[in-house]
Amino acid sequence: MNILRELRRRARFVVGPVLGICAVSYFAYHAIHGDRGILALRQYTQKVEEARDKNSTLLAHKSILENRVRGLNPNHLDPDLLEEQARVMINYGYPDETVILLDVNPGP
Numbered sequence: 631m632n633i634l635r636e637l638r639r640r641a642r643f644v645v646g647p648v649l650g651i652c653a654v655s656y657f658a659y660h661a662i663h664g665d666r667g668i669l670a671l672r673q674y675t676q677k678v679e680e681a682r683d684k685n686s687t688l689l690a691h692k693s694i695l696e697n698r699v700r701g702l703n704p705n706h707l708d709p710d711l712l713e714e715q716a717r718v719m720i721n722y723g724y725p726d727e728t729v730i731l732l733d734v735n736p737g738p
Contacts, residue, residue: 662668701708702715716722723729 660667664670698711700706701711
């Protein structure tokens with residue numbers, strides 16, 4: 631009986647630190663591996679960089695398209711762009727031109 635009583639008395643001093651260590655370990659694990667932890671922050675940072683790269687590419691493409699549309703403005707018509715569009719739409723070419731057809735999906 632004395633041994634059991636001694637274990638109970640000493641267990642009171644051990645339970646608090648053990649629970650504290652468990653709580654700190656839990657929060658430390660989730661600070662690194664959790665949904666908003668350090669590793670998730672790295673992934674989000676990488677996704678943001680990819681989105682910025684894609685955005686800059688799309689803005690450059692948008693600028694090119696805006697210039698082409700500006701060339702088709704009725705108030706200021708670009709003759710070269712008009713000719714290019716007419717050739718595409720009515721499949722027109724000059725007699726002295728050579729047409730080279732490219733295979734879009736080359737087979738293996």
